[in-house]
Amino acid sequence: MPDLKFENANALYIHLPFCSSKCPYCDFYSVKYTKQRVDLYWAALFMELEELTQKVNNDLLQTIYLGGGTPSLVDPFFIGELIKKIKNSFRVIPAAEITMEINPASITEEKITALKRAGINRLSVGIQSFNDQHLKFLGRRSSSENNKRILTLVDQYFDSYSADLIFALPEQSLNEFEIDIEELLKFNPPHISLYNLEIHENTPFYQRYNQGELKLPTEELDAEMYELALEKLKTAGYQHYEISNFARRGYRARHNYIYWLYQPYLALGPGAAAFDGNCRSQNLADLNLYLRYYNPKNSTFVEFMDNAGGKNSELEGRAMKNPKTKATKIRELNCLSKKERMAEYSFLALRTAKGLFYHKFYQQFNVDFKSLYKEEIAELKENKLIKEGNERIYLTNRGKEVANKVFLKFLLD
Numbered sequence: 001m002p003d004l005k006f007e008n009a010n011a012l013y014i015h016l017p018f019c020s021s022k023c024p025y026c027d028f029y030s031v032k033y034t035k036q037r038v039d040l041y042w043a044a045l046f047m048e049l050e051e052l053t054q055k056v057n058n059d060l061l062q063t064i065y066l067g068g069g070t071p072s073l074v075d076p077f078f079i080g081e082l083i084k085k086i087k088n089s090f091r092v093i094p095a096a097e098i099t100m101e102i103n104p105a106s107i108t109e110e111k112i113t114a115l116k117r118a119g120i121n122r123l124s125v126g127i128q129s130f131n132d133q134h135l136k137f138l139g140r141r142s143s144s145e146n147n148k149r150i151l152t153l154v155d156q157y158f159d160s161y162s163a164d165l166i167f168a169l170p171e172q173s174l175n176e177f178e179i180d181i182e183e184l185l186k187f188n189p190p191h192i193s194l195y196n197l198e199i200h201e202n203t204p205f206y207q208r209y210n211q212g213e214l215k216l217p218t219e220e221l222d223a224e225m226y227e228l229a230l231e232k233l234k235t236a237g238y239q240h241y242e243i244s245n246f247a248r249r250g251y252r253a254r255h256n257y258i259y260w261l262y263q264p265y266l267a268l269g270p271g272a273a274a275f276d277g278n279c280r281s282q283n284l285a286d287l288n289l290y291l292r293y294y295n296p297k298n299s300t301f302v303e304f305m306d307n308a309g310g311k312n313s314e315l316e317g318r319a320m321k322n323p324k325t326k327a328t329k330i331r332e333l334n335c336l337s338k339k340e341r342m343a344e345y346s347f348l349a350l351r352t353a354k355g356l357f358y359h360k361f362y363q364q365f366n367v368d369f370k371s372l373y374k375e376e377i378a379e380l381k382e383n384k385l386i387k388e389g390n391e392r393i394y395l396t397n398r399g400k401e402v403a404n405k406v407f408l409k410f411l412l413d
């Protein structure tokens with residue numbers, strides 16, 4: 001099977017696909033958490049890690065990111081073993097950023113301190129809201145009070161952490177969102193991410209939206225909420241360094257920055273995607289297939305899956321019938337054309353406050369950005385969605401509000 005050729009990848013993403021229940025807006029790949037599933041997953045993950053070490057060249061990891069799913073459901077002992085294994089397998093710089101996502105509903109003070117001992121040095125806390133009704137609507141298992149309690153603990157033990165909020169919920173008022181921001185600012189987190197609710201296909205919210213049950217805020221209200229957040233966070237001293245991300249000086253997310261700079265990154269786990277600068281390879285989002293591929297002789301998992309509860313996919317059914325057959329295909333490789341890479345590079349660079357520098361684009365593609373996108377730049381400038389200056393372009397606040405529409409302009413026929 002063709003595969004990526006990694007040179008100088010600095011980031012590693014690991015997907016931990018376990019959740020207690022499925023939030024109705026979420027389209028990330030996850031299965032129901034059980035301890036046995038995690039035990040089996042860990043053995044397979046270590047095998048994929050070993051396989052990955054054979055493929056890399058000159059890699060010096062600067063960031064490691066454990067996302068999910070709900071990584072905080074996993075016993076910190078496993079997290080410690082995983083970090084040890086990564087450090088033994090790769091060259092990891094001493095000041096590497098090692099982030100883990102945590103859900104306030106599945107974390108305790110004991111786990112927070114254990115994660116710190118395990119080598120995690122940055123937490124990303126999925127707060128989403130301080131409004132109990134909104135938390136319930138989003139299917140979150142935490143409460144406003146618990147969110148505050150966990151943030152206090154995280155702040156006590158971790159110097160670097162991020163807190164996420166979701167806004168533009170159906171029926172949410174501007175004032176309700178303002179209260180969420182103010183509550184969050186009381187904790188003075190070093191980093192904040194703000195996302196507006198997106199309706200993804202194949203989610204319960206998508207069905208409800210199509211049946212007319214969910215009425216999203218108007219574009220104007222969505223924009224008002226975003227502008228309010230920009231103003232409040234700026235006043236509170238945060239740098240708005242990327243469309244959805246805000247940080248105090250010295251606390252930008254280094255891992256995500258590697259994505260935005262279009263640099264190569266490694267990835268492990270079902271559903272996780274890696275990039276070598278030209279091609280993207282995505283592990284198929286199917287835990288059973290993954291277990292079968294990396295641990296085909298372990299028939300125990302097959303019996304176990306039978307009894308695991310949760311929804312078995314058709315594929316899981318087939319895996320159970322042929323427990324000892326190694327899955328042949330574990331990932332999909334998608335090599336991008338130069339046009340596609342130039343478009344992706346442009347979207348990602350424009351997400352950052354610094355924007356897209358013409359000379360960097362030229363270094364990457366040997367193409368003059370201004371000539372290539374002459375008409376698009378003129379139109380976006382005319383509509384006040386981008387600004388030009390110092391040999392770069394960057395989004396205006398209005399451009400950030402409608403960023404997806406701006407990005408479409410950079411797709412080449």
Ligand code: SF4
Nearest residue numbers: 019022023026068069
């Ligand atoms: S906890 Fe996170 S990953 Fe799991 S379903 Fe909810 S939003 Fe998705």
